[in-house]
Amino acid sequence: MSPHNRMDENMANRRSALKALSAGAVAVTGWPLMAQERYPTKALRLVVPFPPGGGTDTVARAVAQRLAIALGQAVVVDNKPGAGTTIGLSEVARSTPDGYTIGIGGTSDPLLPLLYDNLPFNPERDxxxxxxxxxxxxxxAVANNVPAKSVSEFIAYAKNQAASPLGYASVGVASPMHLAGIHFSAMSGAPLAHIPYRGTGPAINDLLGGHVPAAMLGLPSLLPHARTGKLRILGVASPKRSPLATDIPTLSEVGVKDFDAGFWYHVIAPRGTPKAMVERLRFEIDRVVGNSEMKESLAIAGFEALTLSPEESARSLKLETEKWARIIRENNIRGS
Known part of the structure; x- marks a missing residue:
């Protein structure tokens, strides 16, 4: 289940709470005003488990810039890519829980113990x-040398290639895009073979060149090429149409009913970080993300601002984890 369906109904209440806080009212989150005044007293480090220049890095830097203004201290982005985000997340997990190291996590974090042996940390515990x-x-999306112009035509085309399953590109083994492709194949009956790439750029280049027939990739990276006719986007893997391209149907509405493979990013801290500091960070980050200028910046980078309470996030994350864990186990997927 995607968190978007619950987001709209909760935004009004959250805006009211944030407005009250910003006006100097008693903090509804429970952290005292004295704690707000004492923290932070030095720069924060924001660990990003992806290389510089990508979409997540762009979002992280935009948030860091505005968060620094809100906190009155620098927020330094520290890129720690590699090993399916485990290098960066491990860096956060083993950091001193003093409120000065935070990181970018995602909906795939709880799945890491299923994908990697001897993981140096436990996402839930640490x-x-x-x-x-x-x-x-x-x-x-499909390359222009693929005759399918719709999802139903693509499914039929893939079934006709059953002797040699149609390949689809993703950004790597066990990535959300890889799992989305497996999920799509199982729900639609279209035989597909995964072709992992080390990043969006190489995958799109091969899709544009017709070297790989299809791809499950981030919509923002595909859109510019679709707009110029260099590839075709058949549908989005979310429960509702993307505000980035409302003309593109969801996979659910054009043939694969109830298909949902969305994912999101959030901020994390080492376990043991003082509650007052976590609450202060949550308040300021929610306020930054809810800002109209920030929403526009996120949209340009291909993201949709998302503000969920810890309880809402935990419920959605639990459902997502159960779904993808089942797919990982059934297909014996291992991280690379």
Whole structure:
């Protein structure tokens, strides 16, 4: 279940609470005003488990810039990519829980113990949720040398290639895009073979060149090429149409009923970080993400601002984890 369906009904209440806080009212989150005045007293480090220049890094830097203004201290982005985000997340998990190291996590974090042996940390045990940031939409796209012009035609075309399953590109083994492709194949009956790439750029280049027939990739990266006719986007893997491209149908509405493979990013901290500091960070990050200028910046980068309470996030994350864990086990997927 995607968190978006619950987001609208909760935004009004959250805006009212934030307005009251910003006006100097008693903090509804429970952290005292004295704690707000004492923290932070030095720069914060924001660990990003992805390389510089990508969509997540862009979002992180936009948030860091505005969060620094809100906190009155620098927020330094520290890129720690590799090993399916485990290098960066491990860096956060083993940091001193003093409120000065935070990181970017995602809906795939709880799945890491299923994918990697000897993981040096446990996401549930060693990391604590701070605040949601943004969601991004996965899309199914095909190269121009593929005759399918719709999802139903693509499914039929893939079934006709059953002797040699049609390949689809993703950004890597066990990535949300990889799992979305497996989920799509199982729900639609279209035989597909995964072709992992080390990043969006190489995957799109091969899709544009017709070297790979299809791809499950982030919608923002595909859109510019679709707009110029260099590839075709058949549908988005979310329960509702993306505000980035309302003309593109969801996979659910054009043939794969109830298909949902959305994902989102959030801010995390080492377990043991003082509650008052977590609450202060949550308050400021929610306020930053809820700002209209920030929403526009996120949209340009291909993300949709997402503000969920810890309880809402935990419920959605539990459902997502159960769904993808089942797919990982059934298909014996291992991280690379």
């Amino acid at each position: 990391l604590v949720f701070v605040s949601t940031l943004a969601s991004s939409t996965i899309a199914l």
